[in-house]
Amino acid sequence: MTAFHLRALAGAALLIALPACGEAPVEHRYDPYTGNAFPDRREPVAVPPGGLGIITDSLSDTISLLDLGTGEKVGHVPVGRDPVGLDGPHHVAVDKAGGFVYIGLSYPVVATGGPHASHGGSIQPGYVQKLSLADFRILGQVRVDANPGDIVASDDGRRVVVSHFDLQRAIKNAGNLDKARATLALLDPGAILPTGSVDPARITTCIAPHGMVLSRPDGARAYVACYGEDVVAVVDLDKREVVDRIPVDASGSAIGDPKYGPYSVVLSPDGKTLALGNTVSKDVRFFDIEANVMDPDRQIDTLGAPFFPVFSEDGKRLWIPTQSPDALVLWDLENDQEVTRRDFAANECKWPHVADRLDDTRLVLICEGDHVTAGKALVLDAATLATQSEAVVGVYPDAIARIPGAAP
Template sequence: MITTHLRALAGAALLAVLPACGEAPIEYRYDPFAGDAFPDRREPVAVPPGGLGIVTDSLSDTLSLIDLGTGEKIRRVPVGRDPVGLDGPHHVTVDPAGRFVYIGLSYPIVATGGPHASHGASIQPGYVQKLSLDDFRILGQVRVDANPGEIVASDDGRRVVVSHFDLQRALKNPGNLDRARATIALVDPAAVLPTGSTDPARITTCIAPHGMALSRPDGARAYVACYGEDVVAVVDLDKREVLDRIPVDPSGGSIGDPQYGPYSAILSPDGKTLALGNTVSKDVRFFDVEANAMDPARTIDTLGAPFFPAFSPDAKYLWIPMQSPDALVLWDLEAGQEVTRRDFTADECKWPHVVERLDDTRIALVCEGDHVATGKVLLLDAMTLETKNEAIVGVYPDALARIPGPGL
């Protein structure tokens, strides 16, 4: 009975929309669509006179763009491959000509327990994305191994190299050194395409490689901070082989249970010295590139865990950000002593992470924040470490790449 009634109503509704007998149906004609099916509506980005800072917001899936002249955040750009899940843009680099930006997507497992608790814990393969500096649209992407850490470009622009801070690989293979060691990936910038990108060559390097610097200008050698082995790995990228693994301390390395934990590797402007931030032993140590050996006489003990420092152009000074306690130290490398130190409250700068020198009078400091709320980028006086400007960025800012302003 109910079914019969519904059918009657449906029939009446259909008759209501049909044209009456003798009336012609209404026909609409449209001109062919002449535009792009999927137009790119990203606004162009102009590099400000004072330079552009590109900050990775790891837990926001964005890049924060900073006017380095004024300290103002001028835009926030979404990045990644997954519109719903977390891609985790970790580190960032720019090719020397300033045309392309490269980011590593790390797909972190969100965890609690302090800074970097989830870093290195992913089991999902990472990606490198190539972006246009004009408007930060995606130009290409290529798959790499899990937990991409540092990403660096050679000065001649011929290669991009990615480390893999793969702690999961080490945990799953405690008795097998070869299987516990992770790789670095050699990415050909010209082969990073929207589809069909060439698979990068991999070089098995050490346990949990993270910080990395390339020789200048050709990037023929990579100097890699091997967190899980307490060594510096020297890698010939042309021959694709590890030339040496040099312990950061004369007592030797510690396989899988770091006693020093080299996490960052920063090359001096003259290419002669590598500064290593050791987050377990809480010190900065130096590797002599020409001697291919550590220089233990120059070790700087730090109260907190040191992360990514920066050299002055003449390699006389080193700015060292440290965590727990949170502070920034300006160190005179020639005199072997502290020039000044600034301790931060949580409101000022929680978990200082990386320093970037901007010019003769200013530096930029990336503050991670608590990985829940937003982080900061501070522009500081290079000598007094006084705050000149600050910008609020996304959640867990983790790296900063700098594009010089026009004419700089």
Template sequence: MSAPHLRALAGAALLAALPACGDAPIEYRYDPYTGEAFPDRREPVAVPPGGLGIVTDSLSDTLSLLDLGTGEKIGHVPVGRDPVGLDGPHHVAIDRTGGFAYIGLSYPVVATGGPHASHGSSIQPGYVQKFALDDFRILGQVRVDANPGEIVASDDGRRVVVSHYDLQRAIKYPGDLDRARATIALVDPAAVLPTGSVDPPRITTCVAPHGMALSRPDGARAYVACYGEDVVTVVDLDKREVIDRIPVDASGGSIGDPDYGPYSAILSPDGKTLVLGNTVSKDVRFFDVEANAMDPDRQIKTLGAPFFPAFSADGKRLWIPTQSPDALILWDLETDQEITRRDFTADECKWPHVVDRLDDTRVALICEGDHVAAGKVLTLDAATLETKSETVVGVYPDGIAQIPGANP
């Protein structure tokens, strides 16, 4: 049958289906909808008896949830603002008293060329998102500067502080120190809202600040590892001013082209010592908090670049993850000697990034992986460094936080 005939038949069928002139139209009336327009249907998350581990998967835009007692992955939740693009959740901070989690969205530029090739290269403003710990629903968000690095919460839950590992700023202003220096942002947890969050105040600190620790319990001071300036910057957060910038070495280092590259900053259990992981000079150094000075007599040389270490509960031992070569070192701080060391193959743990003490017998080690395939979390014997469990998480895991369970 020809196309004109088909069109004619279709038109006749359509006319036959229309109601005759004068027929009343059919009308349906519905009761007004009284529910929530966009309900959040996330399931509640129960903390396992052995505790809950929260791991940021930077290139998967998820948080992996782990049973710290067994090492098993028990779930994951999506995070971020962009349902299509990459938000890059970097590190995570926990306010256990308030029941909140905070993550920094770094919007990394996807690149190749080794670990951290994309970190610090974004020109897009970052965000801090606030989540409820009972089901990880989002409670609010606030914009910060580009390349949020470390995010920490004070023990009393009154403040959240974010550093900005802004290498682009340092590259853009190589001869202007004041403009090359990036900021830390002081986030008021109560002011992080779903919309209309107040812009947090910033404090200009140093070139490419990353690792950071707060004094306990009030978080009145921040100790910032300044990768691009080879200094520790001490900040009075109440007065919102820099107190001092102390070189990590008597030589003074090199601004913009670091000789030492302090990347991580971890405070000892008694709050008296700050440990710095220097990824350029490949050593761990110690800052005396009470003296407000580096301790020149203490230094641990490492073959690989040291990242985020962890103290034992009594502060007498230190676990140090290193990259290239990939290893974990257990160091006796009393005798200043290596207790043991474990070297990893790429299949076992590629690019160890963070170690976190779980209890007196176990530590958790975050393995970044190659930033293409999924990364891992290893549970290791705290003394022998032997693997107790291995858990596959998302792509490029690089942060972990804990929520204690009933059986710590």
């Protein structure tokens, strides 16, 4: 059969399918659609009786959800603004009373070469997203500076503060202290909207600020670990000014070439002491908040680089995760001595990043992994450091926030 015959048959079939002359076309009428054009189909998230852990997975654009009672992963939620590119959710804060979760989007430059090889290297402005604690839908977002580092919310829920671990700014402005210093962004939670969010106030603070805690309960002051300047910055958030920059060592501060590298900071339960993890000098040092000075008589030397430690409830012990070598150290602060230590094989916990106390007998340890495959969340015995459970989470987990379960 020729091409001509095929075209002729196709035309005949079309004519047969057409209605005969004079017949009215079939018309279908539908009722107007009354629902949402783009409905939100996220399922509500129930907090388990033992509490819920929210873990940011920096290189898989998700948050993993952990049942803190059983140690099991109970879900994961995609987050971010770009459905194709990498948003890099980095650190998380929770306002339980308000029902909000805040995450920073860091847009990391994916690289190899060891832990944190890409951290702080972005030139793209970051974002903070405000999520619903009920189902993690996006309630609002606001642009901040490049390389958002830590993110914290005040106990009263009135303010959210973001540091910027901006190593690119420091490199490009070497020798110019004012330009090399990055900012803290002060966010009004009520002004974080789906569109048209108010640009947050910014306070120029120090070179490459990262770990940060707020005074309790009002969050009037921020205490910031300034990696690139070897200082603790004390910031009055009401006056929006830096009150002090205190060197972590009596030898003085460094400008852009840290000798100590304070990266993390945690607050003691009584609110009087800061513990700073110095990743360059590989030690933990202590800051007396009331006296506004470093405590020269207290220092814990660690074999590996210390990251985010956690105090016991009575403030007498400290659990310190370290990297290269990868370990967890339990330190007796009253007697200034190591109680016990656990060294991890790569398949147990590669690059421990943050420890958090669950109760008097258990803690959770977040393990970054190799930044290519999934990381882990381990629940450990607080005294022996033995693993009670482990959960595989996303790629490069770097923070956890906890939601308490219902009281029994």
